[in-house]
Amino acid sequence: MIGIHLFLDRRPLVSHIAVSNLMKGNKMNRYWSAAARHIAPYTPGEQPRDRKYIKLNTNECPYPPSPKVLEAMRQAADGTLRLYPDPECLELRQVIAEACRVKTSQVFSGNGSDEILAFAFMAFFDRGEPILFPDITYSFYEVYADLFRLDPCLVPLREDFSIEPGDYNRQNGGIVLANPNAPTGRGMPLADVRRILDLQPERVVLIDEAYIDFGGESVIPLIGEYPNLLVVQTLSKSRALAGLRLGFAVGDEGLMEGLNRIKNAINSYTVDRIAMAGGIAAMRDEAYFRQTTSRIMATRERTAAGLKALGFAVVPSQANFLFIAHPGCPGEVLFKRLRERGILVRYFKRPRIDNYLRVTVGTDEDMEGLLQALRDMPDIGADGA
Amino acid sequence: MIGIHLFLDRRPLVSHIAVSNLMKGNKMNRYWSAAARHIAPYTPGEQPRDRKYIKLNTNECPYPPSPKVLEAMRQAADGTLRLYPDPECLELRQVIAEACRVKTSQVFSGNGSDEILAFAFMAFFDRGEPILFPDITYSFYEVYADLFRLDPCLVPLREDFSIEPGDYNRQNGGIVLANPNAPTGRGMPLADVRRILDLQPERVVLIDEAYIDFGGESVIPLIGEYPNLLVVQTLSKSRALAGLRLGFAVGDEGLMEGLNRIKNAINSYTVDRIAMAGGIAAMRDEAYFRQTTSRIMATRERTAAGLKALGFAVVPSQANFLFIAHPGCPGEVLFKRLRERGILVRYFKRPRIDNYLRVTVGTDEDMEGLLQALRDMPDIGADGA
Numbered sequence: 108m109i110g111i112h113l114f115l116d117r118r119p120l121v122s123h124i125a126v127s128n129l130m131k132g133n134k135m136n137r138y139w140s141a142a143a144r145h146i147a148p149y150t151p152g153e154q155p156r157d158r159k160y161i162k163l164n165t166n167e168c169p170y171p172p173s174p175k176v177l178e179a180m181r182q183a184a185d186g187t188l189r190l191y192p193d194p195e196c197l198e199l200r201q202v203i204a205e206a207c208r209v210k211t212s213q214v215f216s217g218n219g220s221d222e223i224l225a226f227a228f229m230a231f232f233d234r235g236e237p238i239l240f241p242d243i244t245y246s247f248y249e250v251y252a253d254l255f256r257l258d259p260c261l262v263p264l265r266e267d268f269s270i271e272p273g274d275y276n277r278q279n280g281g282i283v284l285a286n287p288n289a290p291t292g293r294g295m296p297l298a299d300v301r302r303i304l305d306l307q308p309e310r311v312v313l314i315d316e317a318y319i320d321f322g323g324e325s326v327i328p329l330i331g332e333y334p335n336l337l338v339v340q341t342l343s344k345s346r347a348l349a350g351l352r353l354g355f356a357v358g359d360e361g362l363m364e365g366l367n368r369i370k371n372a373i374n375s376y377t378v379d380r381i382a383m384a385g386g387i388a389a390m391r392d393e394a395y396f397r398q399t400t401s402r403i404m405a406t407r408e409r410t411a412a413g414l415k416a417l418g419f420a421v422v423p424s425q426a427n428f429l430f431i432a433h434p435g436c437p438g439e440v441l442f443k444r445l446r447e448r449g450i451l452v453r454y455f456k457r458p459r460i461d462n463y464l465r466v467t468v469g470t471d472e473d474m475e476g477l478l479q480a481l482r483d484m485p486d487i488g489a490d491g492a
Numbered sequence: 493m494i495g496i497h498l499f500l501d502r503r504p505l506v507s508h509i510a511v512s513n514l515m516k517g518n519k520m521n522r523y524w525s526a527a528a529r530h531i532a533p534y535t536p537g538e539q540p541r542d543r544k545y546i547k548l549n550t551n552e553c554p555y556p557p558s559p560k561v562l563e564a565m566r567q568a569a570d571g572t573l574r575l576y577p578d579p580e581c582l583e584l585r586q587v588i589a590e591a592c593r594v595k596t597s598q599v600f601s602g603n604g605s606d607e608i609l610a611f612a613f614m615a616f617f618d619r620g621e622p623i624l625f626p627d628i629t630y631s632f633y634e635v636y637a638d639l640f641r642l643d644p645c646l647v648p649l650r651e652d653f654s655i656e657p658g659d660y661n662r663q664n665g666g667i668v669l670a671n672p673n674a675p676t677g678r679g680m681p682l683a684d685v686r687r688i689l690d691l692q693p694e695r696v697v698l699i700d701e702a703y704i705d706f707g708g709e710s711v712i713p714l715i716g717e718y719p720n721l722l723v724v725q726t727l728s729k730s731r732a733l734a735g736l737r738l739g740f741a742v743g744d745e746g747l748m749e750g751l752n753r754i755k756n757a758i759n760s761y762t763v764d765r766i767a768m769a770g771g772i773a774a775m776r777d778e779a780y781f782r783q784t785t786s787r788i789m790a791t792r793e794r795t796a797a798g799l800k801a802l803g804f805a806v807v808p809s810q811a812n813f814l815f816i817a818h819p820g821c822p823g824e825v826l827f828k829r830l831r832e833r834g835i836l837v838r839y840f841k842r843p844r845i846d847n848y849l850r851v852t853v854g855t856d857e858d859m860e861g862l863l864q865a866l867r868d869m870p871d872i873g874a875d876g877a
Contacts, residue, residue: 171571
């Protein structure tokens with residue numbers, strides 16, 4: 108079975124990733140804990156400082172945050188910063204609750220959705236039974252499972268990168284699914300999530316909706332029905348606030364209390380006063396949000412058409428990125444060529460997807476730059492022109 | 493031996509705190525992990541919304557942050573917030589390195605010193621050997637030890653709340669000391685820290701200098717000599733930025749790399765763009781920093797004299813708070829009476845210190861309000877007047 112790791116003995120955890128990390132010969136320090144020694148940390152997309160790039164590698168929003176958000180943050184930059192923020196983030200949670208049509212007690216907010224995912228892994232998953240997630244998905248899940256010494260089980264996606272709900276009909280200690288999935292961009296029908304929830308009433312089903320606002324179908328409306336459904340979202344992408352670090356979780360009150368218990372055992376105040384003010388303004392400015400996300404979706408569809416015309420295979424995307432491969436040129440070669448031409452995209456050297464590129468949807472101008480660069484490559488442009 | 497917990501079997505960790513927490517009958521949720529069930533989270537000082545208080549309960553700075561800090565943050569509230577922050581916090585770390593006279597590679601920054609402490613517990617401590625810290629100290633240490641399933645060993649302070657370095661001459665898996673200590677305010681001479689470092693070259697010695705800028709002696713100058721010395725500081729107190737969530741660690745590069753490995757396995761971007769800008773400005777404005785901390789120290793000494801005149805026992809403080817007890821009135825009674833009079837202080841119902849109050853040093857006016865309220869109490873005012 109692919110990727111099942113069962114660590115029932117008490118040796119320090121060394122998974123296949125960790126082993127490969129050790130083998131790379133990273134310098135170890137004698138004072139590190141077993142966890143620090145054996146973890147293979149997540150590698151975020153590069154944030155280069157050397158030159159100006161068309162930056163399509165970290166799924167950032169190509170448009171700035173709402174002017175109302177910037178104004179709210181400037182207003183919040185005052186003398187009250189000497190005081191701790193509200194550890195319960197009450198007002199922010201109220202505004203999120205309104206936007207999501209849930210109760211305030213069903214909302215948790217934190218320093219980016221990554222932090223919330225980490226807290227959720229700690230709050231709801233135990234060693235012993237496998238934590239299920241797709242073999243191709245956000246690679247941080249494997250890092251969390253590794254760090255918290257859980258037993259991850261990677262469930263293969265179908266050939267077309269879609270999820271087969273029936274594959275999750277097995278014993279487990281929890282399920283994690285990104286919807287739309289990353290880095291593929293494929294969305295999951297609400298009925299499929301419901302089917303998994305029905306199969307697994309005893310385990311937390313975590314749906315990571317980081318990219319839901321670009322055409323996906325959120326399962327937040329199911330929260331009242333399933334006390335084990337945990338939904339995580341972020342303001343980094345659709346609200347253009349990657350630089351502010353804000354995410355939230357929505358779910359049953361019991362799950363929110365579990366997240367709070369872990370948060371309050373690590374850092375009572377994870378969201379600062381200015382981020383809180385910005386987040387409130389961002390969730391309130393529905394019009395700006397609709398406008399930006401619509402523009403990005405329109406650009407995505409135009410870009411997908413342009414890429415297909417050049418002979419690319421383009422995975423259907425409900426996210427703010429496209430997952431593409433070209434029959435005439437290996438992904439890694441394309442990645443390097445684009446980088447030389449000042450265009451950054453993301454390449455993952457992993458089984459099944461090592462011929463693909465993940466390309467963030469930028470402005471129309473950014474994407475025209477990308478298409479033009481590709482057209483200029485003889486083995487690509489020749490194909491489709 | 494006081495407080496030694498050895499969990500060498502594989503049962504979920506249930507320490508004495510956790511048990512008492514379970515006994516309080518907190519509602520448990522069926523989806524919680526063993527960690528979420530058994531942890532007893534830290535309780536921060538209250539942030540009341542019901543009325544206006546003289547707020548002397550969370551060791552916040554009574555003065556606002558430097559005007560240059562507020563201006564830098566307003567400038568940073570721009571369109572670049574759509575982009576992730578620098579995950580390495582390079583510029584902020586450079587400025588901190590300059591202020592601390594160390595190398596940039598010897599600095600780590602994070603979302604408040606609590607987060608950094610949590611990362612340090614994960615990065616450097618393992619189960620099996622006891623983690624040593626004083627029986628009276630920042631109560632978050634015990635929470636971290638509990639959450640990460642370590643084996644804490646509480647080492648009793650001397651009768652006067654000072655630390656006996658010789659008590660740390662025993663087998664251990666790591667040492668954590670707050671200097672000045674909280675909630676006592678007592679500082680530790682540099683020679684005593686050095687003695688512990690000399691006794692324990694094989695273990696990380698973590699010195700939490702959250703309150704060092706109010707008259708204490710930082711051990712940062714020792715970093716070049718001891719590769720196992722980790723110093724943690726915060727911008728919450730002496731830089732008046734509790735609302736911004738910024739802390740930093742200083743130590744050998746190997747230790748910094750350990751912290752980075754854990755951070756990058758939880759959340760690649762813990763410090764947001766605006767906090768980064770504010771932090772840089774705060775570390776640069778040395779003059780404002782000197783002025784504010786001097787004022788607080790002067791107010792502390794005046795207040796201590798006033799309290800002694802009223803018959804209080806006042807622990808010598810090198811922090812921005814005072815730890816006090818009165819022979820004529822129990823701490824808990826005083827705490828409640830002050831609260832009724834609109835003055836919030838901190839009371840810890842814990843062995844050895846349950847007759848004490850921790851009182852943050854506010855403005856001169858705040859402290860005069862406190863002294864006047866105490867003078868008005870017959871069993872206090874009569875004593876010293």
